[in-house]
Amino acid sequence: MRILIFSSYHDAWNSVRPEAEMFIEIAKLGHDVTVMTQGDSEYLPRFKENGIKVIDCYPSKKICWKAIQTLRTELAKYHYDIVYAMNSRTIPNAAFACIGFKHTKLVTYRGTVGGLYRHDPTAYLTHLHPRVNGVVCVAEAVANDVKSRVWKNKQNVVTIYKGHDIAWYQAQPINLSSLGLPDDAFCVICIANARLSKGVHILLDSTKQLADLGNLHLLLVGRDMQTEQNLLLAKYSGMQERIHFLGYRKDVPELLAASAVQIQPSISGEGLPKTIIEAMAMGIPSVATTTGGGKELLVDGESGFIVPVQDPTAIAEKIRLLYQSPELRQLMGQRAQQRMINDFSCQESAKQHLDFFQRLLGSVDLSS
Structure with a gap:
């Protein structure tokens, strides 16, 4: 041909x-x-x-x-x-x-x-x-x-x-101290250019249900994250000092490698989210919404979690579950990586x- x-x-x-x-x-x-x-x-x-x-x-x-x-x-x-x-x-x-x-x-x-x-x-x-x-x-x-x-x-x-080839996505985790974070920080990461459809405001709304988890830190990576609405949600989250607006970064793979969980909270317009693919390749579990192709990448409850759109409580519940169970995080990450090898x-x-x-x-x- x-x-x-x-x-x-x-x-x-x-x-x-x-x-x-x-x-x-x-x-x-x-x-x-x-x-x-x-x-x-x-x-x-x-x-x-x-x-x-x-x-x-x-x-x-x-x-x-x-x-x-x-x-x-x-x-x-x-x-x-x-x-x-x-x-x-x-x-x-x-x-x-x-x-x-x-x-x-x-x-x-x-x-x-x-x-x-x-x-x-x-x-x-x-x-x-x-x-x-x-x-x-x-x-x-x-x-x-x-x-x-x-x-x-x-x-x-x-x-x-x-x-994809999982070898493309392997990176050394960033030194958390370079971000001003403690070495034992449990990092939850969201990578997006923060259009409203990306649902970052929904993720931020969920953090008020997670403020009691003292070493949980939220990393927000991408352009235009610091909107008035997002800053206000962070202010009243109960964990403002642990929400980090990192902006556009060239070291996204290193940031992802240092994270325990990846969140894709989009409410519309997604195709096949690249951030989920990268997380799967690194063996990092994701929590994603039902919009677009995220639900095709993850097997719900096996290699990650699928939650309804615009549901901050559901997001918070899955983050808490993964926070509380290192064994589950590891197992889901392994399954996600194997699915990437087998099917993509x-x-x-x-x-x-x-x-x-x-x-x-x-x-x-x-x-x-």
Whole structure:
């Protein structure tokens, strides 16, 4: 199969690695893979050393004539079976570029729940564009949402989890004294850019039920955490001095490695939460809400806990249970890590993508 990937690899190495390594795995299986992306992306040398052709092209906007022409030139020169567009900027350009190339299947990637509506004209530039042949979703929750929006071929909206290697996520725990914390601190961590949908205010509301746990510390990592509402909730929590607004950090893996429990309190809009994946790989149990794909990652009561959205009491109860039972924490962490090894490998992700691509190529679709 000849496959062209249209994506961005400008983000942090850890952020782009699951996607990039899955395409490298496809190349290792003998398929002809081309990546169209920014020419200064740090991942380019690794692509090239694995035999992947790289084209220096990335759209400057959602409709970028230069990007469309570059892709059309490539499609005219070589027969590509699949064009796989990975984000909201590459998808519209790929959709228009693929018009007229009826033997090439266009696949798009969807990573979040919500925001895709039939009444929204911009949706027809992305996943609802008539040229799109299939949609790969990061979680079942995302796939169900997309299926409710597309007009036809719902069978071509599928869930394929990104693959991971637990070796990517191993880090030395940060020295707690560098944060002004005692060595025996029981750290509960929440990593998010604090939009309202991330539910950080719900987590903070739960802390007033945990104030009696004298060495419990809450680490809040990410941009925009110190909103007026969050600061007020911390002030009246009964443990204000043990709630730490750390802001944006480059040492997130080290902070996570030093933590006993990871919390994902989102109330809407989640795809497959990266923080849960990282915690699982490190053997750290998570408490996550029912929104999005978190409930697909964790086996409730075995490798973590799933709680209702907007339920601070439920969050507090699970944190307290994990605080009081080191044996349970260790067992859940081990099970979470083993689940990551068994069910979320790059090899499995590559295989499922290839199976889906082959199915699309074997189907008749007049929309091309």
